[in-house]
Amino acid sequence: MPAGLLASALLVAATPALADRAPKGIAAVPPQCLDMAAVEWQVPADALRLILAVEQGTPGACSANSNGTKDCGPGQINSIWFPVIAAGRVPPEVVQQALTFDPCYNIRVTAWILRREIDAVGWENFWTAVGNYHSRTPEFHARYLRRVIEAAKSLSSQPK
Numbered sequence: 001m002p003a004g005l006l007a008s009a010l011l012v013a014a015t016p017a018l019a020d021r022a023p024k025g026i027a028a029v030p031p032q033c034l035d036m037a038a039v040e041w042q043v044p045a046d047a048l049r050l051i052l053a054v055e056q057g058t059p060g061a062c063s064a065n066s067n068g069t070k071d072c073g074p075g076q077i078n079s080i081w082f083p084v085i086a087a088g089r090v091p092p093e094v095v096q097q098a099l100t101f102d103p104c105y106n107i108r109v110t111a112w113i114l115r116r117e118i119d120a121v122g123w124e125n126f127w128t129a130v131g132n133y134h135s136r137t138p139e140f141h142a143r144y145l146r147r148v149i150e151a152a153k154s155l156s157s158q159p160k
Helices: 003-014 031-041 045-055 079-086 092-101 103-121 123-134 138-157
Strands: 062-064 070-072
Touching: 031 045, 031 103, 045 103, 045 123, 045 138, 070 079, 070 092, 079 092, 079 103, 092 103, 103 123, 123 138
Parallel strands: none
Antiparallel strands: 062 070
């Protein structure tokens, strides 16, 4: 994990925002943050929008999963990533706080995870990478991709 992302985590951890009526999903992330994350990690901005539309996460909130993990912020970053992102340089709790309360940091990590998945399977398997963002378990992967397709249909039918 690059030092810039880690520095962002430390800054946010020091000044968390309140999440009481925070917008969800795409609306939770400032467009300039999404665009910058897409450029930084060289992933399609529209793919990030689809992930946010499906995940529907809220800044300031984490959701508990049945397997004991939790998903945080707009991109619903799973807690299995916290120690990977922290990489021994900061406590995973600092990363969790940053991912939970800073939507710009959250979308940067969302883009980073998507980039890792693209690198693992190649651009020719882009949609596999998008499904892997959520899960590599075939059942959950397939269900997630169906939700991504529905989100794409919904977003494409909205007036601009």
